[in-house]
Amino acid sequence: MNYEISLLTTMAISVMFALSLNLITGFCGQISLGHAAFQGVGAYAAALLAKAGWPFLATLPVSMLLAGALGVIVGLASLRVRADFLAITTMGVVFLFVGVVRQQDVLGGELGISGIPDHGLGKAGFMVVALLACAAVAALSVYIKRTWMGRVFNGIAEDEDTMRVLSIDVPRYKLAAFALGTALAGLSGAFYAYHLQFIGADNFGFVESITVLSMVVFGGIGSVPGVVIAAALLSVLPAWFQVIGDYKLLVYGGLLFLMMRFSPGGMAALARRFFNPVTPQGGRT
Amino acid sequence: MLFVELIAQGLVQGSIYALIALGLTLVYGLLRILHVAHAALFTLGAYVGVLACNASGSLTVAFVCAALVAGLAGVTMYRLAYQPLLAQPPFVALIASIGLFIAAEEAFRIVFGAQGLSFSDPPLQGQVTLGSALQFKQAEIMVMVGTAVIIGVLAWLQTRTRVGVACQATVSDPQMAESFGISLRQVRDINFFVGSALAGFAGVWVALLNNLVEPTMGSVPSYKALAIIVLGGLGSIPGTLAASLVLGVVEAFGTIYLGQLLDRNAIAFAFLIAVLMIRPQGLFARR
Amino acid sequence: MTRPDKPQPLLVVDGVTVRFGGLVAIDNVSFEVREGELLGLIGPNGAGKTTMLRAITGVARPAQGQVLLDGESLNGQPIHQRIRRGLSLSQQLVKPLRGITLEENVALAAAKAKTVRPLRALLHVSSADELAQARRELERVGIAALAGQSPATQPLGVLKRLEMARALALGPRLLLLDEPLAGLNSKEAHALADTIADINRQGVTVVLIEHNLGEVLRICQRLVVLDNGRKIGEGEPRAVMADPVVRTAYLGGDTVEAKHA
Numbered sequence: 001m002n003y004e005i006s007l008l009t010t011m012a013i014s015v016m017f018a019l020s021l022n023l024i025t026g027f028c029g030q031i032s033l034g035h036a037a038f039q040g041v042g043a044y045a046a047a048l049l050a051k052a053g054w055p056f057l058a059t060l061p062v063s064m065l066l067a068g069a070l071g072v073i074v075g076l077a078s079l080r081v082r083a084d085f086l087a088i089t090t091m092g093v094v095f096l097f098v099g100v101v102r103q104q105d106v107l108g109g110e111l112g113i114s115g116i117p118d119h120g121l122g123k124a125g126f127m128v129v130a131l132l133a134c135a136a137v138a139a140l141s142v143y144i145k146r147t148w149m150g151r152v153f154n155g156i157a158e159d160e161d162t163m164r165v166l167s168i169d170v171p172r173y174k175l176a177a178f179a180l181g182t183a184l185a186g187l188s189g190a191f192y193a194y195h196l197q198f199i200g201a202d203n204f205g206f207v208e209s210i211t212v213l214s215m216v217v218f219g220g221i222g223s224v225p226g227v228v229i230a231a232a233l234l235s236v237l238p239a240w241f242q243v244i245g246d247y248k249l250l251v252y253g254g255l256l257f258l259m260m261r262f263s264p265g266g267m268a269a270l271a272r273r274f275f276n277p278v279t280p281q282g283g284r285t
Numbered sequence: 286m287l288f289v290e291l292i293a294q295g296l297v298q299g300s301i302y303a304l305i306a307l308g309l310t311l312v313y314g315l316l317r318i319l320h321v322a323h324a325a326l327f328t329l330g331a332y333v334g335v336l337a338c339n340a341s342g343s344l345t346v347a348f349v350c351a352a353l354v355a356g357l358a359g360v361t362m363y364r365l366a367y368q369p370l371l372a373q374p375p376f377v378a379l380i381a382s383i384g385l386f387i388a389a390e391e392a393f394r395i396v397f398g399a400q401g402l403s404f405s406d407p408p409l410q411g412q413v414t415l416g417s418a419l420q421f422k423q424a425e426i427m428v429m430v431g432t433a434v435i436i437g438v439l440a441w442l443q444t445r446t447r448v449g450v451a452c453q454a455t456v457s458d459p460q461m462a463e464s465f466g467i468s469l470r471q472v473r474d475i476n477f478f479v480g481s482a483l484a485g486f487a488g489v490w491v492a493l494l495n496n497l498v499e500p501t502m503g504s505v506p507s508y509k510a511l512a513i514i515v516l517g518g519l520g521s522i523p524g525t526l527a528a529s530l531v532l533g534v535v536e537a538f539g540t541i542y543l544g545q546l547l548d549r550n551a552i553a554f555a556f557l558i559a560v561l562m563i564r565p566q567g568l569f570a571r572r
Numbered sequence: 573m574t575r576p577d578k579p580q581p582l583l584v585v586d587g588v589t590v591r592f593g594g595l596v597a598i599d600n601v602s603f604e605v606r607e608g609e610l611l612g613l614i615g616p617n618g619a620g621k622t623t624m625l626r627a628i629t630g631v632a633r634p635a636q637g638q639v640l641l642d643g644e645s646l647n648g649q650p651i652h653q654r655i656r657r658g659l660s661l662s663q664q665l666v667k668p669l670r671g672i673t674l675e676e677n678v679a680l681a682a683a684k685a686k687t688v689r690p691l692r693a694l695l696h697v698s699s700a701d702e703l704a705q706a707r708r709e710l711e712r713v714g715i716a717a718l719a720g721q722s723p724a725t726q727p728l729g730v731l732k733r734l735e736m737a738r739a740l741a742l743g744p745r746l747l748l749l750d751e752p753l754a755g756l757n758s759k760e761a762h763a764l765a766d767t768i769a770d771i772n773r774q775g776v777t778v779v780l781i782e783h784n785l786g787e788v789l790r791i792c793q794r795l796v797v798l799d800n801g802r803k804i805g806e807g808e809p810r811a812v813m814a815d816p817v818v819r820t821a822y823l824g825g826d827t828v829e830a831k832h833a
Binding site: 210264 | 319366369370373374375376377378379380381383384385386387388389390391392395508511512515544545546547548549550551552553554555557558561562565566
């Protein structure tokens with residue numbers, strides 16, 4: 001039973017993380033190649049606070065705040081650069097994060113932070129809280145889509161120049177997306193730290209950033225159910241397919257490639273084609 | 286003399302970056318796609334080069350094979366992955382590229398093993414002394430010379446031959462180029478071939494410098510190459526070259542002076558971000 | 573020279589020059605738009621009319637000169653801010669949002685008050701009012717029947733009217749229309765021109781770019797003529813059209829060096 005509980009917790013954390021990126025990329029159209037840095041900020045914040053004696057639940061808001069604050073800074077910086085450069089700038093952010101953290105002994109240096117105190121909820125209790133948090137993030141995502149913020153985000157993702165002519169303060173909305181998305185990434189980071197009880201800078205690098213991005217794209221950018229399912233599946237893919245074992249990354253890379261090649265709208269697009277065999281509109285989810 | 290040594294080191298490293306970044310900038314200038322899988326061609330060239338050299342004993346054969354194989358592989362990537370996705374939003378090609386990249390690195394690991402390959406009799410390992418105290422490995426000098434020669438040839442080709450001019454035109458304005466009868470497909474094939482061949486070429490050089498080829502060797506240089514093409518002005522060959530060398534030197538100095546604060550890779554990106562904040566269009570932007 | 577009894581013009585274009593690379597698209601053009609008028613901005617193809625509208629809305633930045641709204645310079649103000657101050661643009665190159673229906677497109681503009689800040693937008697879910705307003709605007713331009721359809725399958729004439737409905741839904745003081753009649757047959761064009769005149773009578777100042785000179789002459793109160801980026805004529809429609817310089821620009825084959833009117 002312990003193994004399954006741990007697996008479900010991992011899934012919940014990954015889904016939370018993926019949904020947070022979906023807010024930025026899926027709703028607002030900003031490709032971020034450095035999202036893991038924000039999860040890392042949340043994780044390190046929680047780890048350090050935990051070691052200082054803070055109770056688990058108290059670390060959550062701090063993790064979110066710090067991650068969101070960094071998100072706003074990065075967001076402001078990214079507004080200055082051209083759209084094509086945004087992806088690479090975000091890539092730079094995550095390399096910077098790893099690079100800085102690894103050199104600071106107070107943050108554990110190259111060895112990271114180990115022996116993170118227990119959350120006191122027990123394995124099953126922690127899983128439940130993680131699942132609840134994950135559900136809350138999903139609910140928030142769905143809610144946002146139904147509000148005017150969601151409609152504006154959709155417009156920005158499709159054609160931001162037109163949105164400006166429609167009186168929308170595009171930079172401000174992009175910042176809002178960044179702030180929300182990175183704060184929620186920080187939340188997933190806090191759970192991550194308590195779940196593994198050990199973190200290192202390399203857990204939040206470029207590879208992890210493109211992994212979570214692939215989950216979002218695989219599920220279907222912007223689609224909440226799609227991203228939830230994709231993240232849940234892909235995060236435990238290595239565990240489920242022991243038989244693939246040695247070839248798991250090969251399968252992962254191949255799946256990504258094939259999905260993009262044959263259904264760029266991800267699983268959500270596949271589902272729509274399956275349940276609704278009329279000619280779909282091209283482009284946006 | 287530390288100063289001069291650092292510059293020299295930086296130029297060597299910068300030459301390697303230039304070879305990789307050139308291919309990337311050619312692709313980005315054409316297609317606006319972040320060709321992450323370019324890294325795999327670098328590694329492929331390294332493997333092919335080492336195998337060819339060990340089999341034939343000749344470094345020249347190694348270079349030729351590496352360039353050819355990498356070039357062809359690059360064109361294949363274009364035909365298989367990018368061409369069908371041209372009509373889609375750019376992130377689609379990016380993720381497809383990432384998928385290819387991950388799969389390729391794994392394929393290398395599975396086929397060649399994780400330990401890595403080495404030259405059975407590494408050439409160009411002798412020492413060369415320049416000036417009063419600069420010591421280089423022969424291979425290091427050759428990298429710089431080789432890169433300079435290649436860039437020179439490429440620049441000449443781009444401005445003096447019909448093919449080269451066609452490539453330039455296609456980068457600036459594809460529709461207009463097409464209306465002048467330039468075959469976009471041909472131009473793209475050529476650009477991918479040349480760019481990928483360069484990456485393969487660079488792979489062999491790095492194999493020479495480290496006497497080791499392993500599956501993940503392509504990642505880090507390629508990430509930095511992505512930063513370089515932004516710094517250098519997308520699609521600009523002279524800009525990319527300049528940015529590569531600058532980055533190599535900045536890294537060399539940065540590792541010494543900023544090593545307490547940042548590790549080596551972070552220095553490259555810190556530089557990138559700092560530049561973009563001051564000049565959002567990059568160091569050598571043309572537009 | 574200020575005349576205290578004359579009300580301040582709503583919009584002033586003052587010595588505006590716009591360059592694209594080496595090309596001068598607009599060359600030192602000045603004119604006024606008075607509150608409540610229906611001004612036609614005409615000229616042969618490539619005269620710079622669309623660029624002029626873009627300079628006013630802020631899509632294009634003038635190399636020299638300025639645009640003033642209510643006496644205040646708009647230089648440096650971002651597009652969305654100019655729109656919130658009362659400008660509204662219906663573009664020549666129509667770009668509806670393809671993922672949503674026609675009425676949802678217009679509703680997005682109608683939601684101007686709710687979308688001013690992300691936080692406020694987050695707190696508002698209902699779109700009933702905006703959809704109702706959207707239908708009214710679509711009705712005004714004559715395409716209410718297509719409200720629930722996707723823009724992806726509509727002909728140009730419908731999309732142009734969608735553009736206009738969207739621009740109207742923003743509740744503008746100054747409406748900039750870039751070739752709203754293009755793609756319409758003569759009956760539809762006549763009807764839409766009447767609608768534009770109605771909108772103007774209801775208090776909206778309109779600047780209209782149009783090639784359909786018949787309708788322009790019918791509804792516009794004043795004309796400004798551009799050719800090759802320069803202003804070559806201005807004034808009452810019939811007088812302007814009788815001006816030999818203007819006639820040559822339109823009917824002559826080659827470019828004539830135009831004198832400023």
